[in-house]
Amino acid sequence: MERPVQKKELSRTVLARQEDSASNWGNEGVEVLSTPAVLGHMEYTCVQLLEGWISDTEMTVGLSVDMEHLAPSKIGEPVRVTVELVEFGKRPALNFQVMDDSGNLISKGRHERAVVDREKFERKLKDS
DSSP, X not given: OOOOOOOSEEEEEEEOOXXXXXXXXXXXXXXXXXXXXXHHHXXXXXXXXXXXXXXXTEEEEEEEXXXXXXXXXXXXXXXXXXXXXXXXXXXXXXXXXXXETTOOEEEEEEEEEEEEEHHHHHHHHXXX
16 A cells, blocks of 8 residues: 655645534534534544554544634535644644635644554454
8 A cells, every 4th residue: 555645734625514513513503613523624634644644553543632713614615624744753743724715714723643553552442
């Protein structure tokens, strides 16, 4: 299998779907992109970026997030999630931002992950 390219930044555009809404997360009637959905899209993008930095026997898991959710984004509208690797090691650190189509900042923050051995991690899950 060919190794992904080591990139320092990755962006992807996602459509804010109904399942991403604050209403879906218990804030009834609030049809905007929820904080949990922002976190999920950010984490997915971080995992994709880091695939180029780790071996096939490793994976990354989330450790911490420091995030500000600054503005609403309507369901049905696209948002751009950008992550930037600022530090790589056993605990990679990434900065992120989420912007709407007009360039307005929706969210920003920092995310730290841990590089772990995939087999050991999966074994721990089975044994617990």
